[in-house]
Amino acid sequence: MAVTDDINIALRDFERYTGDGLPNAPVGHPLPVGDPRSGVHHPSKAELRNLLTTIAQTMGDPDALDEIVAATGAPLASFRLPLIHDPWGVKSGGVHTIYVPRHGYVRRGDRVLNGIYGTPSTPFPDHVALEVTSDGAATVYIDLLDTTSPYKITNWPETPPTDRPSSIVVVAEIYRQRIKTDFAMVKLEDPDQELISFRWPIVVDGGKVRFGGFYHYSSATGWTFYQPPAPEAYWEFDLNTLNNSHWRYYVDRVAAAAGEVPIKVANGGSTRPLVLGNQAALIEIGTSINSMFQTVHPVIGGQFGVPNMMPLGNDPDRAPRYHALTTAVDLTDPALMVRGLTRGFGGIRPMPRLRLPPDTPRQGWIFVRVCVQVAADDDFASPTIYLQSGDSRNLAQFSMLMERRLSARAAVYTRIVPYNVAETPEMLTVGYTTEGRITAGHQYYIGPLMGAIQSGDFASAGTEDILLPPELFVVAGRDLPIWRDGIVPDREGPGRVNLRQQSAPVGIVPWSQPIIGHAVPDYAAAPPTIGISVSGSRYSQSFRAERTVSVNRISGPVSGAVKVLCMGDSITNRELPSRVSAALADIGMTPEMLGTMANDGGAWGEGRGAWEYGDFIGIDTQFPAVPVGDEAVYLAMDATNANADGRWGRNPFLRPATGSDDPAHVFNGLIFDFPAYLSRFGVDVPDYVTLQLGTNDINQRAPAVSLDQITKGLAVMVPSILAASPTIRVGVSIPPLPRSPHGDGKWTGHMVAAIRAIMAECAKHARADCVPVWAHMSPDFGWVVSARQTRDGRVVGEIGDELHPIDANLGYMADAWAQWIACRAI
Numbered sequence: 001m002a003v004t005d006d007i008n009i010a011l012r013d014f015e016r017y018t019g020d021g022l023p024n025a026p027v028g029h030p031l032p033v034g035d036p037r038s039g040v041h042h043p044s045k046a047e048l049r050n051l052l053t054t055i056a057q058t059m060g061d062p063d064a065l066d067e068i069v070a071a072t073g074a075p076l077a078s079f080r081l082p083l084i085h086d087p088w089g090v091k092s093g094g095v096h097t098i099y100v101p102r103h104g105y106v107r108r109g110d111r112v113l114n115g116i117y118g119t120p121s122t123p124f125p126d127h128v129a130l131e132v133t134s135d136g137a138a139t140v141y142i143d144l145l146d147t148t149s150p151y152k153i154t155n156w157p158e159t160p161p162t163d164r165p166s167s168i169v170v171v172a173e174i175y176r177q178r179i180k181t182d183f184a185m186v187k188l189e190d191p192d193q194e195l196i197s198f199r200w201p202i203v204v205d206g207g208k209v210r211f212g213g214f215y216h217y218s219s220a221t222g223w224t225f226y227q228p229p230a231p232e233a234y235w236e237f238d239l240n241t242l243n244n245s246h247w248r249y250y251v252d253r254v255a256a257a258a259g260e261v262p263i264k265v266a267n268g269g270s271t272r273p274l275v276l277g278n279q280a281a282l283i284e285i286g287t288s289i290n291s292m293f294q295t296v297h298p299v300i301g302g303q304f305g306v307p308n309m310m311p312l313g314n315d316p317d318r319a320p321r322y323h324a325l326t327t328a329v330d331l332t333d334p335a336l337m338v339r340g341l342t343r344g345f346g347g348i349r350p351m352p353r354l355r356l357p358p359d360t361p362r363q364g365w366i367f368v369r370v371c372v373q374v375a376a377d378d379d380f381a382s383p384t385i386y387l388q389s390g391d392s393r394n395l396a397q398f399s400m401l402m403e404r405r406l407s408a409r410a411a412v413y414t415r416i417v418p419y420n421v422a423e424t425p426e427m428l429t430v431g432y433t434t435e436g437r438i439t440a441g442h443q444y445y446i447g448p449l450m451g452a453i454q455s456g457d458f459a460s461a462g463t464e465d466i467l468l469p470p471e472l473f474v475v476a477g478r479d480l481p482i483w484r485d486g487i488v489p490d491r492e493g494p495g496r497v498n499l500r501q502q503s504a505p506v507g508i509v510p511w512s513q514p515i516i517g518h519a520v521p522d523y524a525a526a527p528p529t530i531g532i533s534v535s536g537s538r539y540s541q542s543f544r545a546e547r548t549v550s551v552n553r554i555s556g557p558v559s560g561a562v563k564v565l566c567m568g569d570s571i572t573n574r575e576l577p578s579r580v581s582a583a584l585a586d587i588g589m590t591p592e593m594l595g596t597m598a599n600d601g602g603a604w605g606e607g608r609g610a611w612e613y614g615d616f617i618g619i620d621t622q623f624p625a626v627p628v629g630d631e632a633v634y635l636a637m638d639a640t641n642a643n644a645d646g647r648w649g650r651n652p653f654l655r656p657a658t659g660s661d662d663p664a665h666v667f668n669g670l671i672f673d674f675p676a677y678l679s680r681f682g683v684d685v686p687d688y689v690t691l692q693l694g695t696n697d698i699n700q701r702a703p704a705v706s707l708d709q710i711t712k713g714l715a716v717m718v719p720s721i722l723a724a725s726p727t728i729r730v731g732v733s734i735p736p737l738p739r740s741p742h743g744d745g746k747w748t749g750h751m752v753a754a755i756r757a758i759m760a761e762c763a764k765h766a767r768a769d770c771v772p773v774w775a776h777m778s779p780d781f782g783w784v785v786s787a788r789q790t791r792d793g794r795v796v797g798e799i800g801d802e803l804h805p806i807d808a809n810l811g812y813m814a815d816a817w818a819q820w821i822a823c824r825a826i
Contacts, residue, residue, distance in 0.1 A: 003054055008032040009080075010051045015041045015184065021081050021126050022186060044182040050078030050105055075108040075169040077142065081126055082184035087177040088218070090188050091123035092131070098140055098172060098179070099127035100151045106169055111144040118149050132174055140181075142169040196251055196283055199227075200401075201298040201416065203234065205455050207241065209249070209293050210234035210403070211263050211285070216251065226262045231380060233401035233414070237265050243290040251283040298450070300416060306367060306451030310354050313370075313442030316345045322429050323349035331440055332760040333373050334711045335406035338704055341371055342756050344440030351383075351431020354444050362421050365450045368400065368430050369414040371441040377408040381432070383439060387419060387446075388427040395421040400430075416452065466532050466547040467755050469762065469770035473816075473823040474523045474553040475587055480816060484515040486736050486775040488534060489752040491744050502529035502548055518778070523553050557588025558822045563684055565594040566605040566817075567616075568692040571735055571804055573599045573607030573641050579814035580690070580821075587822050594686050596647055598639040608648055609641045612696040613713025618654050618667040625654035625670055631680050653677045665716045674720040685725045688821050691717060692773070694734040694758075695803055698750040707753045714761040718768055729767045731820050732758050735813060736774040738783045740799045769824070773816045782809025 008031040016022070016038035018030045026035035034041065043051075053076065084099035086092060099121060106113040118128035132138045134155035141160045143150050144167040151171075154160055160168050172181035179185070200212035212234050213227030228235050240247035248266045256262030263285065286295025293299060312319035316328035325348035331341055345352055368385050380402065387396040400413040419425075428446055431439045443453045467487045474480070482499070485491045499521050500512035511522050521530055533546045562584065566577040577593045578601030584591040595605040614620040626634045638646030654670040661671050678685055693713065697706040714732065721730045734754055737743035755774060762770040786800030805813060 005031075006051055006054050010043050010047045010078075012041050015039050015082070015186070022084065023124070041184065044184065046075075046077045046182055047184070049076045075106065077104065077106040077169050077171075077183075079104045079183060082186050083172065083181060084124060084127060084186050084188065085179050086188045087179075088188070092129065096132040096177070098130050098132065098153070098174065099124050100130060100140065100171060101127055102151075104142075106142050106144060106150070108144060108169055109166055111167060113142070113144060113147065113150055117147075118151050135176060138174040139170060140172040140174070142171060143167060144169065196285070196297075198297055199225075200233070201300045201450065201452075202286070202293070202295060203414075203452055204239070204293050204299060204301040205452065207239050207291065208236050209239050209288065210236045211249075214251075216253070216256070216283075218253075224256075226256055231402045231411075232405055233403055235261060235263050236404070237263075239291050239293060240267070240288040241291050246287045246289050248287050249285045249295075251285060253283065300367070300450060301452035301454065306445040306447070306449055306453060308443050308445065308453045309356075310352070310442050310444040313352060313444065314341060314343075314440060316343050316352065316440075319345075319352040319442075320355070321345065321349075322351045322353045322431070323347070325349060326351065329438055330756060330760070331373055331438065332763070333407055333410040334708075334715075334757070335410045336371055336373060336440060337711070337753060337757060337760075338708050339371070339406075339441070340703075340753070341440045342753060344371075344373060344438040345431060345442075346435070346438045348435050349431065349433060350435065350437055350439045351429050352439075352442055354428045356426055356428055356446060358424075360425055360446060361448055362424055363419065364446060364448045365416065365418055366398070366428070367414075367416045367443075367445040367452055368428075369403065369412065369441070369443040369453060369455065370400070370430055370439050371406075371410065371412050373438040373440065374409050374411075375436060379409075379436075380405075380411055381437070383413055383431050384433075385415060385417075386427075386429040387421060387425045388429060389423060390426040392427070395423065395425055412455075416450065418450075419446075466534060467752065468532065468547055468549050468772055468775060469759050471550050471552055471769070472523075472530070473769075473771065473820040474551060475558070475819045475822050476524070476553060476555040478556070478587075478815060478819060479520050479523050480776040480812060480819070481518040481520045481778075482515060482775050483518040483736075483778060485739060485779045486772075486777065487515075487532070489748060491739065491747060491779075497532070497534050500531045500533070501525055502531040517780070523551055552823045554823050554826050556822070558825060559588045559590075560825060561590040561592065562688065562821060562825060563592045563594055563686045564688050564690070564821065565683070565686040566599075566607060566690045566692070567595075568605075568607050568690070569611050569696050570607065570609035570641070571695060571813075572605060572690075572692055573597070573609050574804060575599070575601035575810060576607060576690075576692070576814060576817075577601065577603035577605035579810060580817050583815050583818035584821060587818060589822065589825065592684075594683050596635070596639065596652060596681055596683065597641070599641070607641070610696060611693070612700065612709065613693050613717070614697065614709045615651065616653060616693070617665070617672045617713050617716045618651070618670040619709060619712070621668055623649055623651045625651045626680075628655060628680075635681065652681055665720075672716050672720055674717070675724045678724055686728060688824070689721050689728065689730045690771075690817050691721070691730055691732045692734060694754050698746055698754060699803060703749050703753070706750050707757060710754050711757050711761075714757060718761055718765060722765060722767055729769065729824055730765075731769045731771040731817065732762055733771045733773045733816075734758060735805060736777050736779055738799050738802055739779045740802060743779070743799065743802045746802075769820060771816055771820045773813050776816045777805060777809045777812045782807050782812070 012032050012034045014034035014036050016026050017034035018026055029035035079101040080103040081101040086097045089095045102116045102118050121127050121129035128151045130140055130153040137156040138153055139160055140153050143152055172179055196214050196216050198212060198214045203210040216224045251262050252264050286293055326345055327347035328343055329346035331344050370383055374380060382399045385398045386394050388394055396419050398415055398417050400415040403412040403414040405411045428444055445453055484497050497515040499519055501510040511525055513519050529548050529550050531548050566572050577599050581591045581593050581603050593603040597606055599605040599607040615623050634650055641648045653672050655673050655676050657666040657669055657671040665671055694710050697709050718730055737747050759770050762768040782805050783799050784801035785797040787797055
């Protein structure tokens with residue numbers, strides 16, 4: 001062999017190369033570079049000494065380096081091929097084996113071996129097989145006195161000969177599965193990298209990391225597939241957000257064999273447990289630090305997420321639809337609403353359509369995520385991805401996998417898949433071809449990259465929706481206005497809002513009128529319905545949203561006695577019970593206002609300043625429950641909102657929970673019990689309850705938290721109130737926020753979702769009504785205005801209190817409640 005070959009072998013860039021004599025030799029990766037996938041080659045001292053000897057001898061001074069070596073007595077050894085370490089016995093029937101190259105050069109002092117030695121092994125004929133039979137230490141060495149089989153191994157407690165050190169050259173020291181050597185080496189079946197293979201890429205999404213099904217290989221069991229329990233496709237774990245510690249994610253084979261979750265995480269300062277022996281029980285997948293995930297396995301998402309090509313996928317009122325019978329509908333499942341999803345695609349073909357860019361490749365990757373709401377518990381089915389031509393021919397289609405089941409009626413589906421089609425795809429459509437399910441939150445990517453979209457990467461939903469319940473309540477002569485900025489989610493949006501007579505008698509010209517600021521519908525001509533539409537164009541696409549509401553209109557006066565209990569926060573406390581009472585009296589009724597709080601204006605009620613839904617149902621504990629037996633103590637307290645040590649600072653609605661109570665309604669061991677409240681504190685059973693809460697939840701909580709708290713409060717309080725009597729009715733609402741930078745932000749980010757949650761809860765109960773006081777109150781006036789001096793000396797006004805309406809708005813609010821009561825009393 002030429003000296004250049006020796007140089008290329010010893011100083012090659014990477015470990016493996018074409019023709020290296022090892023199993024599965026790479027193709028197309030010759031010396032001196034080699035195969036980059038095999039890792040960088042670091043020449044050992046022995047290789048360098050051998051190379052320098054060869055060079056010196058080639059230059060005509062064959063004894064120059066040999067004399068130095070002989071003088072020092074240092075061993076000089078080199079192998080033509082790398083060692084092969086097989087700790088798991090992949091090639092030897094499960095026996096831990098080290099394979100030493102037969103072709104070698106060894107010199108120590110005046111003793112030299114240069115040639116091919118030993119017995120060829122079966123799996124590797126160019127290597128000698130040496131078995132490791134001890135769980136302790138083993139030493140691989142060269143015996144220079146044996147010119148036939150110089151490659152030997154001793155297993156503890158045996159050691160190499162110590163009486164003739166000049167004839168012994170140590171090749172490797174082995175302790176269990178660990179090896180130390182100065183020579184090039186290939187390790188078979190490295191358990192930290194090559195014993196598992198994931199079916200789908202690992203997904204990094206925000207602060208979460210998700211692992212799908214994976215294959216595990218061992219020499220004893222072969223290939224075994226592990227997957228999450230149906231129907232979900234992933235195990236999910238938190239990412240480590242700390243920057244001073246690693247979290248380690250690993251496969252626990254013992255747990256997997258026992259049917260437990262096979263993937264585990266060692267958090268914070270904890271250490272991954274170790275199982276010693278010939279077979280490792282733990283296989284590391286990766287680590288996370290500072291919200292980043294590191295692994296040798298394929299990963300999508302995280303810092304390298306692909307763009308969402310479907311920005312309108314959460315906005316069915318504007319997104320292009322697949323079919324004329326694809327409709328935009330409200331979502332009602334709280335698990336979707338808390339994720340910011342409130343509108344979806346329904347109808348015969350519940351799917352949107354994305355027109356693809358003209359440069360979309362014929363071969364690449366598709367990533368799709370979509371949320372699904374079903375009508376019956378666990379009636380889930382996988383949506384389908386359709387890659388289509390311009391004339392709607394299916395070029396390819398793929399079923400999606402459930403990423404997560406959110407509730408009995410809501411789930412998230414996802415799929416990342418390669419595609420290869422015969423012509424340029426022009427459209428991507430995802431959903432169902434039959435009705436009965438709703439899709440929402442569509443996220444699409446198609447292109448040359450393999451990647452994922454962050455789960456929250458979509459536009460705000462339903463900006464052209466109409467925030468009105470199915471029914472309006474009107475007393476003749478007391479017509480309430482409808483404010484444009486109280487019924488559209490996007491107050492800054494370009495939509496045109498119109499009212500119209502939904503169906504006029506034959507021969508009568510239907511009335512219609514635009515809402516510019518506000519409008520008072522012709523309620524007298526409207527029955528039984530009013531049509532409301534929002535239309536316009538945005539992002540070069542037209543949009544239209546429509547809603548039909550029925551009008552429950554009666555003629556006054558209305559007589560009769562009625563018992564009313566007003567529940568709420570400080571907005572209720574500030575004269576709402578007394579104003580509702582006055583409006584009912586003006587209509588002709590005889591009201592009796594109930595409650596244990598002396599609210600402003602002189603009427604009884606349950607208006608409690610600063611209270612949230614969470615306070616009423618016991619999520620928050622700042623207002624302790626009145627102990628059973630202390631009713632008289634509570635009734636002896638100050639009844640105004642001015643004293644934290646009085647009734648305002650105590651919760652009379654909570655009692656200790658029992659085993660018969662719904663666990664979902666129990667918080668901190670307590671449960672909201674409206675019938676018990678009535679009997680404990682001597683409050684008459686009301687005919688009507690006004691429930692007007694949520695402003696403080698929105699003002700003091702993050703959007704997701706406020707919506708979750710409001711949704712739970714409604715689910716607990718409304719059924720409990722209705723349980724007090726078979727004839728009781730409850731009306732639910734929330735006041736609006738004024739037009740201002742802060743108010744508009746809260747309206748879009750919090751209030752819209754709260755209104756939809758109220759409408760969804762009321763739709764579940766025959767005796768619960770959604771009373772849209774937010775639509776009947778002005779966002780422009782009826783709020784506290786503070787004076788402010790500008791730089792140029794002008795004095796201007798700005799909203800000084802965005803929570804508490806005053807003046808005319810209090811009148812609108814009270815009359816909306818009074819008219820609801822009057823209409824239901826007929």
